[in-house]
Structures are given as C-alpha cells and as structure tokens.
Amino acid sequence: MTEQKSNLFRQEALDRLSSPEQLDEAIVITSSGSWIAAVGVLLLLATFIVWAFTAHIPTRIQGQGILFSGGGQVVDAISSAPGTLLRPYVKVGDKVHKGDVIAEILQPDIAAKLDVAKAQAKANQDAYDAMRNQQAALINAKKANAEARKASLEAQIKAAEQRHAAYEKLVSAQEKLSAGGITTAAALQQAREQLANATLDLATARTGLLTLAAEQLSMESDAQRVRFEQDQKTRATEAEIRQLEFQLSAYGKITSPADGTLVEWKTPFGAFTPAATRIASVASGKGSLEFMLYVPPAQGKRIEPGMPVYIELGGMQKEQWGTLVGHVRSVSDFPATREGMQAILQNDGLVSRFSKEGSPFGVIVELDHDATTVSGYRWSGGTGALANLSAGTTGTAKVTIDSRKPVSFLLPFIRKVSGA
Template sequence: MSASFFRKSALEKLSTPEKLDQLIKVTGPKAWIALTTVALALFTGVVWSFAGTVKTKLDVIGVVLGGEVHEVVATSQGQLVELKVAIGKKVKKGDVIATIKQPELLQQVEDAKAVVSDRKFEMGKLSSYGNQGTHLQGELIKQTRVSIQGEIESEKKKLLFLNNQLESENGLLSKGLITKSEVANTKQQIEASKNTIERLKGQKAETSNQQHDLGFDLQQKVTLQKQRIAEAERNLQFLTERYDNQRNIKSPYDGEVVEVLTDAGVVVGAGTPLFKLKNLYKTKHSQLKGVLYIPSQDGKKIKKGMEALVVPSTVQPQEYGFIKGKVTYVSDFPVTQQGMLTSVKNDQLAKSLLASGTLFEVHVDFESDPESYSGFKWTSAKGPDVFIKEGTSCMGKVTIKEEPPVTIVVPAFKKFFDLY
C-alpha cells in the first residue's frame, strides 16, 4: 500500500542516491559546436597575425596627365602682329602659327639688298669701261713700242756712222792730221750710242710686260669684285633667313591647340608662351598616367615599384573603386613651382597644390585592361563606363609598407622580425 504514495523513479533514486553506475552529461552538442567555432576562429586569428599582412597607405592628391602637352613659345622679341591658332585647331610641325614685327631686322635686310645692288652695278661698270680702258691702254702701249723701235733703229744708224767715222779718224791720226782727243771723243759717242740702244731695248721689253699685265690686272679686278658680290649676297641670305625665322614663328610639334595664352598686339619676348599644344599621336609618353604630390615629410617613404591606387575626381570610389597602378618615378628633391609647371602645364593648379607646403612628385603608370570601358584595371570587377581624360584632378593611395598584424599588436615582435 505504501507503494501507491511514491513514484517508482523517486524510490529508485532513494535506493541509489549517488548513481555511480551512470554517465553524467556536462555539455550538450550545441556547446561543443560553439566551442569548436571559437577555437577555429582563435586559431585562424593567430595564423593570420603571423602569416597575413596589413598594408600601410598614404593618401595623396594629384592630376591625371597624358597626351604630351607642349607650350609653344615665341623665339624672338617684338609686337605680336598675328596669332594664327584657336582652341581645337590642328597644327602640323613647321606651320607658321604667329607673326612678330621685326623693324630693325627688316631695315638690315633692305640695307644688305642695297649693298648687293651697288656692287653688281660696279661690276657692270668694270666689265664695260674696264674693257674699253684696257683696249685704249693696249693701243697706247703699242704706239710706245713702235716709237721705241724707231728710236732704236735711228740709234743703230747713228752707231754705224760713228763706227765709220772712228775708222777714218784712226787713219787720219796715224798720219798726224788729227789729235787723239778727237778720236777719244768719237769713241765716247759710240759707247753712249750703245748704251742708248740697250736702254731703249729695256723700255721695249717693259712695254711687253705692261701689255701682258694689262689683261691680268683687269681679270684680277673682276675676280675681286665677284668675291665682294658673293660676300654681300651671303650676308643678305643670312639676314633674310634670320628675319624670316624671327618674324614667322613655326610650330615645333604636331597636335591640337588646347589653350591660347596671348593675343595679337601684345609685345612678347623670347620664350613667352603663346599657346598649349596636345600631341594627338599615341606614344609611350602620351599614355595617361597619374602625377601625384606627396607632402615632404612622407616623400622619402615612397619607392619605385610600390603599389598605387588612383581614382579621378569624376568617379565615385565607393562604387567603382580605384585604378590599379605602380609607382614609376619619385623625385629626389621637393618639386618647385617651375618644375611642377613642366608636368601639369597649369600655373593655377601648381600654386594650389603648393599652397599646403613643399611636395615630392610621384608618377604612377596605370595597369591596362582591354575589357574595361576606360581601358584600365580597377579594384572593382568592371569599373565605370567613362573615359578618363588628361587634366582631371585625382586622389589616390600608395602602399608604403606591408607587415604581419602581430607586429602592430605586439610591438616587441618587430624587433624579433628585424623590422626596425
């Protein structure tokens, strides 16, 4: 009857209160699953802290450049008479794109033309009157030769007479009819006659030389005048070319005008920028690239070959990410405003970038992707459906360091991994 007042399980518990013969459940399957999950997470975290990497990045700003934009400058000083370009106009190398007034050079050219004209006129007179003068002088020399020859013949007759007279006088002297002084006087006359004949022969020979030199002198004068004309013509050619080069400014490049920097009527100097020209041909130097500027305190942290991410200001990075690239150049010294102008070709942009302080210049080449609409590889799967144009401002990130996470959490590990 007592059994009806107590449950069977209660009676069994009273009979064996310790239940040493039965297993006791401490945890259930759900607890084990949770414990395993926590253990795996801790193990993964420890492995990642040693084997993984954390990237340290620098935020930078800059501009997308490309197309080889050149500044065409004046090559001489003067008033700009005409500027033959406009924005969007195609220009070929060697085209005359501007005209600068050069009054002084023009006057020099006119003076040189007058010198050439005068010397050619003198050459005409020399050719005309010189030949006439030579002919007249030749006739005069010829008459002189005839006259000298007549004197020689006359002197020879006189000498023949004196020789005959000497023979007669010698006969008379032997007979004592004349004195010796008379014979001596005749001999003196004979010697004088011989000397006169020799002198006349010398004069005749001199006239022959004069006849020969007469044509030579004229030819020499003609040659000298030709040399003077050639010298004047060379000077005229030099001044004409100089006037043409300084008056007509020619484009040293092919391309399209993207900005006009001056206007007609302005007085310019040598080196004054006239307009900007963009190269339309695709070359290695004309490909788009990022030109970034880093504060001076971080400039030396960036090295060639580092990973860089760049996004133009026209693209939302939250939606499309960044363009992938590599650092290809880092300036050795902080860039000056003049040096920055060489890259960005815009003085206002250069001033605004330098307003924050001294900067280092960094060039980034973009990774290409033919399947992307823009032609570049993005951190997103596709990238935006827009073309990236040069001159667009941009921002970016440059990875300057990769290290295990544990070295960040536990600084002592940096020394262990020799990362100081």
C-alpha cells in the same frame, strides 16, 4: 728492435697480405653513395658554369616618381622678333604638329632694311657694270697705246743694236790705225764717243720696253683689285639681304612648339609684340599616361633614352600584380629644381620625398602599351591592374642601365688569385 717492429702489425693481417688469393680481390675505394654525391656536385658545377656564361645580371638604378597625363603639359609658342601679330593660320581646338606655322608677325623695321639693302645691291651692280665698261674701254686704249710704244721701242732697239755694232767695228779700226800712227787721237776719241752713245741708246730702249711691260702688269693688277673690291661689296650686300630675308621668314612666323592641340591665344592680333612674347599655348602629348621618375643626382647621367624601366606602383604588390613596363623617353640635362618639381607634382610633400638625396634628375618614362590587358599597358611578372590607371599614382621604378654575364664578375677575382 727488429722483433718490436714486426709486432706493429697483427699476424692475421700479415697472413692475408702474403696470401696469393688476395690479389684477385678488388680494392674498394669509395662507396656508391659517395659516387652519387660526386655526380651531383659535378652537375651543380656544370650548371653553375653554364649559368655563369649564359645568364645575365642586370645593373639597375632605383628612384621614385608619379604617373602623369602626357597630354596635360602645356607649352607656349614664343615670338623670336618684335613685330605686329597678323592673322592666325589655325583656330583654338585645332590639332597642330611641331613646327607648323600658326601665325605670322609683320616686321616693318626688317622689311625696310631689306628694301634698302636690295636698292643698295642694285646701285652697286649698276656702278659695277659701268665701271667694268669704263675699265674695259680704258684697258683697250692702253693696250693699243702699249702695242704702238712696244713696236717703236723694238724698232729703236734694232736700230741701236745696228749702230752699236757699226761703232764697235769703227772703234776697233781706229785703234789699229792709231797704233800705226795713221789716224789722230781725236778721230779715235770721236769713234769711242759714238759707240758710248749707241750703247746708251740701246740700254734706254731696252729699259723702256721693260717699263712698258711693268706698266701693263700694273694696269692688269689695278683692274683686278678694283674688280675684287667691287665683288666684296656685292657679296657683303647679298649676305645682308639673305640675313634679312631669313629674319623675315624664320622670325616672322610663329610655330607650334610641340604636337598637340592649340588651346589659347595669349596675344591679341593686330597688336605690337616685343621679342620673346608668349603668343599661344599648345597642349602637347597624346593623352597617354607617362611616369615622371626622379633619380638621385649621382645616378642621373648614367641613364639614357631607350633603357627599360620596371615600375612598382604604390598599393599594388609586385608578387600579385607584377610591374609596369616602360622605357626612358628623355632625361633632364640638369638636376630638377624644387620649383620645377612643384609645377609637375603640385605637392610639397612629394617634392621633399623625391628630393631627399639632393636635387634629382628628372626622367620621363613612356609606358609600353598592350591591348590585351585591362589597363592597356604592358606588365611583367603578373596579371597587371584590373582597372584603368590614373594620374597621380606614385611608385618606385628601376631603370636597367646594363646587363652583364655572371662570369664577368668572377674574372677580376680569378686574375687576382692567379696573378695574371
């Protein structure tokens, strides 16, 4: 058996292993080509790690839309209250800013109510002043009377206390004499009755003093209550006056709803106008192009003003011309209706195309300007259009809503694998 095991190795191999010269020879583990491949893998791994921690992968929402003229939107100025439309402050063609007063409305009903309220306020104040003067005189008279009554009651108390002390001594003496048989029972009874009367007089005087103090407190409380009620009336009237003055000031002015140009008066001056009447029209905007973007209903609430937008216009290949750059200016609070989209697009086909996934959210994209390009707008990844852009051009836009490092996508997987 031992001989069979030894035959597993060739004699030549056994001789080489047993030779001392073999100890000085290096053992070759890998070839030079393997080392080059290993270094390459390590470099790729290092590059990947650096990329994972420094690069950013954007998260984007895609939608479709159309270029439109920002100055083509017409907004109406509407009256807030009924009244007569007075003279204009501006004329058609004038530039206006949002909040500028462009006309005034006379509100005779409000003005009449204000006059009545002011008259009522004056009457209340006159009545209040007269009441205070009368109340002050009455209080002073009552105070003088109370002081006199107080002095009288205090004198009565002092006299009653003296009588009470004297009768206590008398009763004590009569009781001693009666015990010795020196005085009669009638004399003792008389002394006791006199002491009881003195005690009653003292209690009555003290009660009168307490009653006087209570009357003074009640008088002061009544005066405060009357003043409080009058103050409440005055404040209520003043609040009504402020409200009416606000209505005259705020609702009596027609203001521009936006920056732009006054293009039309819709109501003749001197005519009575009900509340919510369209008074004038203002063409808003600066004339620059903007992009009306429609995004799927499930994505609309993820978009916020200021987010960057990249637009690939129809007929302009991204590889050659690049993408138009802008940012979100506003997002609609609710999904757009077909009627609202039709008012902007003026095309049933586009309305159906942009709303095929449901009622979309409308996103107004403001284009970034660049004076160095032919179009006047900034482009990314290309030279941009070699001619001026025009409203009505459709395109596809991507809104960047987030940007994450690649490693953030790996962390959940690493945690899951490691069990952390």
